[in-house]
Amino acid sequence: MLRTFTCGELTSADINKEVTLCGWVQRTRDKGTLLWIDLRDRYGITQLFFDETSAPEITKKARSLSREFVIQIKGLVIERESKNKNIATGDIEIKVSDIKILNESKTPPFTIEDETDGGDELRMKYRYLDLRRNAVRKNLELRHRLAIETRNYLDKLKFLEVETPVLIKSTPEGARDFVVPSRMNQGQFYALPQSPQTFKQLLMVSGFDRYYQIVKCFRDEDLRADRQPEFTQIDCEMSFVEQEDILQTFEGMVKHLFKTVKGIDIPALPRMSYADAMKYYGNDKPDTRFEMKFVDLNSIVKGKEFKVFNDAEAVIGICAKGAAEYTRKQLDELTDFVKRPQIGATGLVYARVNADGSIKSSVDKFYSEEELKKWAAAFNAQAGDLILILAGPTEKTQKALSELRLEMGTRLGLRDKNKFSCLWVIDFPLLEWNEGDPNLLASLAGRWHAKHHPFTSPKLEDFELLNTDPGAVRANAYDIVVNGVEIGGGSIRIHDRTLQAKMFEVLGFSKEDAQKQFGFLMDAFEFGAPPHGGIALGFDRLCSLFGGADSIRDFIAFPKNNSGKDMMIESPSEISEEQLKELGIKLSQ
């Protein structure tokens, strides 16, 4: 090794040792005849000391070092005069006797500090320098730790990690596939997996009993801030289980991760039906760090002269505790917030409960004080509270009020990133109507689409509805939600050929297409498929949640930008005519 110690391990117990260290020059403090350099590696920082009076040559050489030079030094561990309690090596420094420059460095395009001056684009282009910053490296160390603890937990429960293939078959009934032209089978394509779903089910048919994999998946979507074309899943499946067994097993896993990685004891996870999540939070992934549940006002506010409420399918509101003193300006901001196109409410009605118990609303001319008191009672609003009400078509209004609720939660400081509130959302609908989702092939519009995926088992008691009211069928499907983020979801699967065929029929597959795309799975169900179910957790999101960040990007070593580009390696890129020709493809233009 080029070193005898790392930059993070020397303490006063090592005083008087001759040591060799390697690392990067973090910063230099030059005080006339005395000079100090902070030497950095992944493990920490060690202070190097130079005295021009006693060692002029080596001090001169030290002065020639610039930021981010890679050096090897030899020296003696000595006690520091002014100790630094903030770092592990703060009691000592190295009196350097020899410096070897292992590599020089140009001045980095941004500072390698916790708070950098580099903009997003620059940091993406020089990602290898951005990764040098403590803040980013710690995210990836956290990711490493989460992966280890995930494996520890699952290994103990006898789950086997099995690698499933990356070059599979295109089945574009879900999101768009990335495809790979085959050179050996021209005109044919592999696809990259959106998840190992069918393979893990086949492993259950094979009797593997308990499977897991921390695995890359791929989805060719138009990207949003927290989506990446390639992402990582903790993918799991179990045989001979019912929904309750899976909830217990993976609730245990989440608890284990919080305990071992963050030292937090998470209480038993509450269960909430999808219907209740929509009714009380307007959201299938409610942020339950704070209450502020929706209250349905239809029975209270209708029949007066306020046409907006009278005409609305839904009149629903929330009560923001202690926000009665919001100024006109703040209320206008909230109105603007809900009227933004991506939220789409037409207006916002408010009612303040003043300190004296009187109520002041934006619709005073339609509602008497007495009627407003009924509103306050419905919300259990106290003096100092602010009631915010939206009206309109149910689904749209729920969605808008959900956004407003989250906004108020943020404004009132109720969404502490160091507080964690987990729950299961259960009883999801099996299907949803695809009006024309831009993330699906256009040819799939105007059909039922599987809310989870086509392999999810409907609830037995809803089975007959498949023929009469498919949208009302509930699934044996569940999501795990933490702080308003869906970190995972799963279901009990279909393990019967006839039911699986029926499901494809409901989804608008012809018999031939179903057989062509998923025949192997339906065939497998005829050879003794056990009852089974599973779950997949979004690993990138889990990491960002544990790291207290909003974006997954800084928890991925080499992420892509919103156009799916890697700005560092400049990918995707053109390929040669020779390559295209060998693959038997041409560009359209």
Next chain:
Amino acid sequence: MLRTFTCGELTSADINKEVTLCGWVQRTRDKGTLLWIDLRDRYGITQLFFDETSAPEITKKARSLSREFVIQIKGLVIERESKNKNIATGDIEIKVSDIKILNESKTPPFTIEDETDGGDELRMKYRYLDLRRNAVRKNLELRHRLAIETRNYLDKLKFLEVETPVLIKSTPEGARDFVVPSRMNQGQFYALPQSPQTFKQLLMVSGFDRYYQIVKCFRDEDLRADRQPEFTQIDCEMSFVEQEDILQTFEGMVKHLFKTVKGIDIPALPRMSYADAMKYYGNDKPDTRFEMKFVDLNSIVKGKEFKVFNDAEAVIGICAKGAAEYTRKQLDELTDFVKRPQIGATGLVYARVNADGSIKSSVDKFYSEEELKKWAAAFNAQAGDLILILAGPTEKTQKALSELRLEMGTRLGLRDKNKFSCLWVIDFPLLEWNEGDPNLLASLAGRWHAKHHPFTSPKLEDFELLNTDPGAVRANAYDIVVNGVEIGGGSIRIHDRTLQAKMFEVLGFSKEDAQKQFGFLMDAFEFGAPPHGGIALGFDRLCSLFGGADSIRDFIAFPKNNSGKDMMIESPSEISEEQLKELGIKLSQ
């Protein structure tokens, strides 16, 4: 859970317990009024017992079950009359009180037994049934265990597992890339990584210090029996190290794996130079389970009237201990073996050392007994040994003799799959001349090609030869070889922009091409790149080696065949016009 115990855990300690088990019907033994069924799951087999006299109904139901039906049974654990010492549950059986059929099964296309009657093609098509066989499942359990122990070892040494991207950039200077058309950036392509090489080097530039990943890699090659288009690597990199440090670290890993997974203590790994490996074994991955080293006969056999030897660049041989009694027929077989086109020798000369010390050779008319005794002395051949000699151009003859040596090793029972002989081969050449390798793009023929990869550091002392005799430059590169299989290889990397640029020049890159393809890496070297090196181990091969098998295929859950096809899911396959259009590509015909 649908069961209270698995089929592998009940013992005499559980007698009189009421239990519920789930599993597959392995076989039925019907002895008139008494009936036994073996119930199978991943964990083992439990015997079910039925007595028609006391329980006619349930026995009748049991008789209706066919092979591979999935059932749930309830019953009482009782002591077996005739115990089976070969299985963990052999002391007990279950007196069944209730059977529930969870799923029926058609008759499988082959028997689900350790020795199956299914051919390769059938087993690939019904891979999910093949995976039910103990033999195959145990391979994947071994793989799981190897992955865990690999992580355990590396975690302890502070290696961080970091995921590198799968959608990267095509750099077709190595083997052919699989490419992925970008929908969002039409006319451009991602490539799937042949290895995370450049990314792991960038992680070293980032100061990650110690990296590993068990990672899928991709190579669009014409496939041989033990190659797959997607394969798995244990990929590692370390900073501030010299070659010796890497050899020590990963020798430790291999020892750890042998110890923890197979209970075998492996002695310190010998080191052999590439030059010696070629000289003594004609092979850069010598099988050192047996000696049978090459002996150079040039100085002994020339100058007589045997033209074949006189004209040959190389005359080399091996001594097969105890094979002197080989019959004429056996010797003819060996001659045919070396004359096969894929080996390509023109003939085989032999000399037997008889029990009485006399020597009988196939070239008696050219060589006297006295001369033949010199041969025997050169091989240190004893009575009963058989000397086998090939002659011809050096490289070709070494290769042919290597094959003959392995063949003789096999015939003489010297290649026991349960014996392991590991070594390091070091000092590889940096470059090799590409005459027109079918696994490379045609446009790369007639150039130097990097033997390891273009990022491998040449030995400092050979540096000047880069300009004068590139083929003679040795690299800081090393392979780890076990039983004649290269299970991994690596090198100390270039960490200097100028040297890296020089390397690309030698490999025939224009400055522009080098910058376009690898500019990001050369740029990174200018910002304080530390000295670093690493290794990658072929995980599939490691598994097959530990499993005592020749092919990697049965250590991969869902392998592809020699045409790169997955016969089970029928992939690759055609994709729709709609998909092609969205991707901006067309088929050539």
